[in-house]
Amino acid sequence: MLAHFTNIITVFLMVAGLFIIVARGNLIKKLVGLSLFQTSVYLLYITPGKVIGGTAPILSPQYSVYSNPLPHVLILTAIVVGVATLALGLALAVRIREAYGSIEEDEILTRDHHVESEETKEPL
Amino acid sequence: MKDDLVLRVVGRLMIPAILLFALYVQFHGDFGPGGGFQAGVIIAAGIIFYALIYGVTATRQLVPDWVIETMVASGVLIYAGVGLAGLLLGGHYLDYSVLSHDPVHGQHRGIFWVEVGVATTVCGVMLKIFYMFTSRGNSEG
Amino acid sequence: MAITVVVIAVTRNLFSVIVLSGVYSFLMATVLVALDAVDVAMTEAAVGAGVSTVLLLGALHLCKSQEAKPTHKPWLPLVVSVSTGALLVYGALELPDFGDPEAPIHKNVVPRYLENEVEVPNVVTAVLASFRGYDTLGETTVVFTAGVGVIALLRRRKKNPEKKRDET
Numbered sequence: 001m002l003a004h005f006t007n008i009i010t011v012f013l014m015v016a017g018l019f020i021i022v023a024r025g026n027l028i029k030k031l032v033g034l035s036l037f038q039t040s041v042y043l044l045y046i047t048p049g050k051v052i053g054g055t056a057p058i059l060s061p062q063y064s065v066y067s068n069p070l071p072h073v074l075i076l077t078a079i080v081v082g083v084a085t086l087a088l089g090l091a092l093a094v095r096i097r098e099a100y101g102s103i104e105e106d107e108i109l110t111r112d113h114h115v116e117s118e119e120t121k122e123p124l
Numbered sequence: 125m126k127d128d129l130v131l132r133v134v135g136r137l138m139i140p141a142i143l144l145f146a147l148y149v150q151f152h153g154d155f156g157p158g159g160g161f162q163a164g165v166i167i168a169a170g171i172i173f174y175a176l177i178y179g180v181t182a183t184r185q186l187v188p189d190w191v192i193e194t195m196v197a198s199g200v201l202i203y204a205g206v207g208l209a210g211l212l213l214g215g216h217y218l219d220y221s222v223l224s225h226d227p228v229h230g231q232h233r234g235i236f237w238v239e240v241g242v243a244t245t246v247c248g249v250m251l252k253i254f255y256m257f258t259s260r261g262n263s264e265g
Numbered sequence: 266m267a268i269t270v271v272v273i274a275v276t277r278n279l280f281s282v283i284v285l286s287g288v289y290s291f292l293m294a295t296v297l298v299a300l301d302a303v304d305v306a307m308t309e310a311a312v313g314a315g316v317s318t319v320l321l322l323g324a325l326h327l328c329k330s331q332e333a334k335p336t337h338k339p340w341l342p343l344v345v346s347v348s349t350g351a352l353l354v355y356g357a358l359e360l361p362d363f364g365d366p367e368a369p370i371h372k373n374v375v376p377r378y379l380e381n382e383v384e385v386p387n388v389v390t391a392v393l394a395s396f397r398g399y400d401t402l403g404e405t406t407v408v409f410t411a412g413v414g415v416i417a418l419l420r421r422r423k424k425n426p427e428k429k430r431d432e433t
Contacts, residue, residue: 007357009267015350016270023342028279028325032286035317036270039293042309046302048360056301057388058156059379067301069388070375073397075305076389077404080161080246083312083320084411087253090324091418094260097328149307154385157303159393165311172319200409203402218398228384235385235394238401245405249412250316256419257323 006047013040025105027093031086038082045071135177142170150243154232160239164246172254180258189255192248199245206237266292283321290314304389 017040020033049068057069100108150163175183207218215222220234269289276282290313297306378392385391393401 004358004360007360008354011350011353011357012267013270014353015346016267016274018349019342019346020274022345024274026279028321028328029282032273032282032321035286035313036273036289039290039309039313042305043293043296046297046300046305049302050300054301056157056303057379058303059386059388066379066388068375069378069392072302072305072389073392073400075302076159076161076308076393077400079305079308079312080404081407083317084249084408086317087320088411088414088418090320091253091256091415094257094324094327095418153390154387156387157307157389159304159387159390162304162307162311165308165316169311169315172316196409196412200405203405207398207402218402220395231385231395235390238394238398239390242401242405245409249408252412253320253415254323256415257320257327260327260419260421 006043010040010043010047013043027096027105028090030105031089031093034089035082035086038078042075042078045075131177135174139170139174142173143167146170150239153239154235160242161246163239164243165250167243167247168250168254171251175254175258180255184255187251192252192255195244195248196252199241199243199248202241202244203238206234206241210234266296279325280322283318283325286321287314287318290317304387 014037017033017037020036021030024030024033049071051065051067054065054067055063057066057072059066096108100111102108146163146166149158149166150160153159153163171183171187174186206220206223210219210222211217213222218234220231221227223230223233266289269285269292273282273285273289276285290309293313294306294310297303297309378388378396385395
């Protein structure tokens, strides 16, 4: 069980991020939860790449065992794409706030229902 | 915040150091940790630090909007241009071996220009997003 | 890090949520250095604790709100999350041990990358820029698109004040 300790920690962080996204109504908190979820996925990729007794993947004559560089490359791209997603999500949240007056999911849905029911009443 | 003496002194000491460190990370990306993404983000962070101390209007005079928009587009163009150069010189798209008299030097040149392109785009996008967020609040009623 | 995440889930003051997410990013960067991922740690520290926190604070300033009290107990999301977690842990028990040098992940392409045909000591940069250059081109395009998207969403047209006067 101890050998899988890292996997359990990663899964715990992932589930906590998922919980924040699903269970909290505030849009900014949902976006923070999304970035937490993404960070736990980085752990999920990089932990199997480590070789005990190896070193960072920068070639040098003194070392012969290196940790796997392939996950590092993929995650580097993922981090920058993650911050791009966060920026777009925040821009959307700002626009929603201007249009609806709040960023709580319940209030936004209620206001949408009001607008819909008013629109269906008009032809009468 | 620009009246606070401690912030001004610390800013004067740290911002050139931050920019210099970003250049170091960019050009030594081949030999140590670093590369284009990190350098672009560190430059953007340095300029945001300047904006936090001296205000966004002063920063807009220092780094105007058109400079940032040009940076955003030209980074991607540099990257694609390196690929095209490989194509024009007889190899595949994004093949660096044909860029110089010797495949190893060609790889070094290709990697250098590609990292410059990436850093430019990343820095430009981060700064542009920061400017957009701060200017949106000011023009609201 | 687990404690930080639990506190983020429970706190309602959004400013402290954002500061705690910066703390979480720094802790993640430290863990990444311990896992020998130095490039990734530098990027995570710069992006997660630097730019991401600044953007969140900017958005909070524009939104100006406090999280409301949740109206109903989150039993269903809790059950869904815990069951997803249990399934993932069950699946993860079959994965190779931590730090095992004989794991399949080290066998396929990586020995060729480590042979270093391009004579660049930093293997991660070499792979990013040369062996997998197309991926980096796509990623630069994604960042560019995100910038254009934010410009499109948040740009103020100069004609707006006259339009608003016409509407009111």
